Amino acid sequence: MKYVGSIDQGTSSTRFIIFNESGDIVAVSQKEHKQYFPEPGWVEHDPMEIWSCTCDVIADCLKSSPLSASDLSSVGITNQRETTVVWNSETGEPYYNAVVWNDARTASIAKSLEGKYGPDRFRAKTGLPLASYFSATKLLWLMENVKGLKEGLKSGKAKFGTIDSWLMYNLTGGVDGGIHITSVCNASRTLMMNLETLQWDDDILKILDVPKECLPKIVSNSEVYGVGAKGGYLDNVPLAGILGDQQAAMFGQTCYAPGEVKSTYGTGNFVLMNTGTSQCKSTNGLLTTVGYKLGDQEVVYALEGAVAYCGSVVQWLRDNLKIIQDAPQSQTFAENVDDNGGMYFVPAFAGLFAPRWRSDARGCFVGMTAYNTRDHVCRAALEAAAYQCKEVVDAMVKDSGVDLAAMKVDGGMTANTLLMQFQADMLDCPVYRPVVPETTALGAAYAAGLAVGVWSGLDEIKKNWKCDKQWESKMEAPVREKYWTEWNRAVSKSLGWVEGGDGSSEKQGSGWGKVVAFAAIAAGVGFMMGHKRR
Numbered sequence: 001m002k003y004v005g006s007i008d009q010g011t012s013s014t015r016f017i018i019f020n021e022s023g024d025i026v027a028v029s030q031k032e033h034k035q036y037f038p039e040p041g042w043v044e045h046d047p048m049e050i051w052s053c054t055c056d057v058i059a060d061c062l063k064s065s066p067l068s069a070s071d072l073s074s075v076g077i078t079n080q081r082e083t084t085v086v087w088n089s090e091t092g093e094p095y096y097n098a099v100v101w102n103d104a105r106t107a108s109i110a111k112s113l114e115g116k117y118g119p120d121r122f123r124a125k126t127g128l129p130l131a132s133y134f135s136a137t138k139l140l141w142l143m144e145n146v147k148g149l150k151e152g153l154k155s156g157k158a159k160f161g162t163i164d165s166w167l168m169y170n171l172t173g174g175v176d177g178g179i180h181i182t183s184v185c186n187a188s189r190t191l192m193m194n195l196e197t198l199q200w201d202d203d204i205l206k207i208l209d210v211p212k213e214c215l216p217k218i219v220s221n222s223e224v225y226g227v228g229a230k231g232g233y234l235d236n237v238p239l240a241g242i243l244g245d246q247q248a249a250m251f252g253q254t255c256y257a258p259g260e261v262k263s264t265y266g267t268g269n270f271v272l273m274n275t276g277t278s279q280c281k282s283t284n285g286l287l288t289t290v291g292y293k294l295g296d297q298e299v300v301y302a303l304e305g306a307v308a309y310c311g312s313v314v315q316w317l318r319d320n321l322k323i324i325q326d327a328p329q330s331q332t333f334a335e336n337v338d339d340n341g342g343m344y345f346v347p348a349f350a351g352l353f354a355p356r357w358r359s360d361a362r363g364c365f366v367g368m369t370a371y372n373t374r375d376h377v378c379r380a381a382l383e384a385a386a387y388q389c390k391e392v393v394d395a396m397v398k399d400s401g402v403d404l405a406a407m408k409v410d411g412g413m414t415a416n417t418l419l420m421q422f423q424a425d426m427l428d429c430p431v432y433r434p435v436v437p438e439t440t441a442l443g444a445a446y447a448a449g450l451a452v453g454v455w456s457g458l459d460e461i462k463k464n465w466k467c468d469k470q471w472e473s474k475m476e477a478p479v480r481e482k483y484w485t486e487w488n489r490a491v492s493k494s495l496g497w498v499e500g501g502d503g504s505s506e507k508q509g510s511g512w513g514k515v516v517a518f519a520a521i522a523a524g525v526g527f528m529m530g531h532k533r534r
């Protein structure tokens with residue numbers, strides 16, 4: 001039997017999981033790290049803590065299993081995306097805390113770039129809007145605010161990277177010969193990579209005044225990059241796969257054919273559609289991004305939609321409204337009633353993300369009468385996840401011209417079978433949940449195993465995917481239409497609540513500017529939910 005390890009470095013915790021050739025979990029270890037909120041809307045992680053958590057989970061996982069590092073054919077990395085680290089290559093020390101993907105401090109930088117260059121100059125090359133969500137704005141902030149950094153970056157002493165780069169540098173020895181790389185799908189989230197050439201874009205670097213010397217080398221998602229450093233927990237183990245976490249989930253879900261879609265229901269909801277080897281430019285509020293690139297093979301692109309409030313709404317019912325004691329109870333209560341009793345809940349707690357991008361929206365319950373109970377509130381909250389996902393999927397269908405044949409789902413909220421049935425009903429297509437729920441870690445393991453021949457190719461991997469449960473659409477079309485119409489009416493009530501808000505149309509051109517709200521909202525989720533994610 002062959003084994004592959006996977007480091008899953010997420011926003012709130014780090015896991016190390018060992019998989020066997022069948023893609024089954026053999027051993028797992030997990031550790032949370034601290035979230036820092038030095039100012040409202042700011043979110044930081046300590047890169048040294050992330051590195052030490054990574055070492056700890058590898059050590060613990062190996063200790064808890066009969067395996068040792070030398071039994072691992074290879075190890076892959078999957079990571080929270082966009083989060084930005086800068087470090088001193090002479091000391092191996094970070095210059096500053098990691099600025100996390102959901103940190104809003106750079107909203108004004110994004111806005112001013114948009115004012116100067118328009119929304120399209122960057123999007124045309126990178127597939128992304130100008131927003132604080134993406135790494136380049138974070139790097140610009142660091143360059144302006146950290147003493148000596150600008151000079152360090154220019155001289156090559158200081159290095160920039162996303163979390164994959166930081167971990168790979170340390171895993172391969174740090175100051176003693178650590179390598180400086182990033183995977184192409186992580187690079188595609190920086191606002192600095194050209195989606196066509198898959199290289200750093202000189203025009204953009206010039207505009208931003210970012211020296212190329214500080215940037216990591218862009219590598220494929222599956223190849224042997226190096227081996228674990230001597231004396232480390234992964235001594236001499238090939239490090240052979242890197243994927244951003246949402247792309248890793250798509251890979252682990254074996255969405256290898258154009259048109260295949262995965263939807264991850266965790267804190268937020270991230271839907272990715274494989275769009276094949278040509279880019280699908282969104283005109284409906286989605287991101288164009290790199291899905292994966294295996295060694296020398298052609299790149300595969302994806303369309304992505306991100307929804308901020310998903311499982312976090314259930315945590316809000318538990319922690320703030322205190323109407324449920326735990327997440328599964330949301331289903332128990334929702335099942336007490338036949339339907340939503342005419343009420344809808346739009347969880348736009350700090351605006352709406354994909355595909356609407358409305359920072360002026362706020363959360364609302366609408367359609368309530370004295371008939372409604374706690375059970376309807378639970379039902380409306382769960383239904384909201386399905387409606388928001390449908391909005392993204394509809395945008396994907398419009399952008400790609402591909403009808404959804406089925407959707408693969410993963411994430412903690414897929415334990416909620418009422419939601420999964422309702423999702424199938426609203427999408428009017430089957431929804432499949434796999435046996436192995438850790439699709440993110442599995443995706444990185446597959447990438448790493450492919451590079452060293454554990455699996456011969458995607459066809460072999462595809463055979464590992466097994467369905468745990470599936471839901472078929474059972475809803476009559478007129479009922480679906482009624483719900484959909486009412487949901488859209490409910491959303492219209494949530495819009496424009498923030499006075500002086502953008503009040504923009506839903507056109508992508510103007511709406512993209514409001515993506516900056518993403519960070520603020522996500523940061524808000526962190527504050528509100530006490531930063532517990534997994």
Ligand SMILES: Nc1ncnc2c1ncn2[C@@H]1O[C@H](COP(=O)(O)OP(=O)(O)O)[C@@H](O)[C@H]1O
Nearest residue numbers: 266267311312314327328411412413416533534
């Ligand atoms: N049975 C359930 N019903 C509804 N929501 C659930 C259920 N179980 C877990 N969740 C939600 O799923 C989320 C955790 O899922 P997970 O995939 O671990 O998220 P993340 O990786 O973003 O931390 C939490 O927000 C939790 O409220």
Ligand SMILES: O=P(O)(O)OC[C@H](O)CO
Nearest residue numbers: 010011080081101245246
């Ligand atoms: O670490 P997660 O699961 O919260 O994912 C975060 C995303 O990668 C942000 O783009």
